[in-house]
Amino acid sequence: MWERKMARRRRNALKEIAFDKHDKVLFPRTSLRQFPRYQQARRTVAKLKRQVSDRRNDKLQKLTTQLVQDFDVIVVEKLNTQGMLKNHHLARAISNAGWGKLVTMLQYKCDWYGKQLIMVDPKYTSRICSACGQKNHQFDGLSQHEWLAVREWQCPTCGTHLDRDINASQNILQRGLAQITPIKALA
Numbered sequence: 001m002w003e004r005k006m007a008r009r010r011r012n013a014l015k016e017i018a019f020d021k022h023d024k025v026l027f028p029r030t031s032l033r034q035f036p037r038y039q040q041a042r043r044t045v046a047k048l049k050r051q052v053s054d055r056r057n058d059k060l061q062k063l064t065t066q067l068v069q070d071f072d073v074i075v076v077e078k079l080n081t082q083g084m085l086k087n088h089h090l091a092r093a094i095s096n097a098g099w100g101k102l103v104t105m106l107q108y109k110c111d112w113y114g115k116q117l118i119m120v121d122p123k124y125t126s127r128i129c130s131a132c133g134q135k136n137h138q139f140d141g142l143s144q145h146e147w148l149a150v151r152e153w154q155c156p157t158c159g160t161h162l163d164r165d166i167n168a169s170q171n172i173l174q175r176g177l178a179q180i181t182p183i184k185a186l187a
């Protein structure tokens, strides 16, 4: 709403500047700074954006504090930066940025509270059955889009019915816990 207003006021201001130049008026306006209504819209848009980002930050702060207080070991998947570079999809880029921020917060809060953050390679964590450890090859031929639409599946090896996200989380946790040496785990 305000973004559209800002764009319109900017367009109009630029037109006015062009008119002034064309008509050779005595005191031509040459800068967008000379258009207070455009400047007002610009400030409002900046403020609204800041509010959204502050709110998001606030939620992340609360969530990460809660997680670090509740758990001694937290396992997350390593952010796939290569995939991010390859994939220019905006939503993906934004969610990756949010994820990176979340992991950064978890990292310094784990340091503060003496908790452990473990990052694991998320490769195949969605396709391996967390009950029997077998990879489900039925998904190998699917496109990325088709694969993402699979929310639940049944393991062809052991028959367990799995929720996509919960199964992946179980695998990530198992991978993370496997990285802790027994001595470290006791300490």
Ligand SMILES: [Zn+2]
Residues within 6 Å of the ligand: 129, 130, 131, 132, 133, 134, 155, 156, 157, 158, 159, 160
């Ligand atoms: Zn299985």
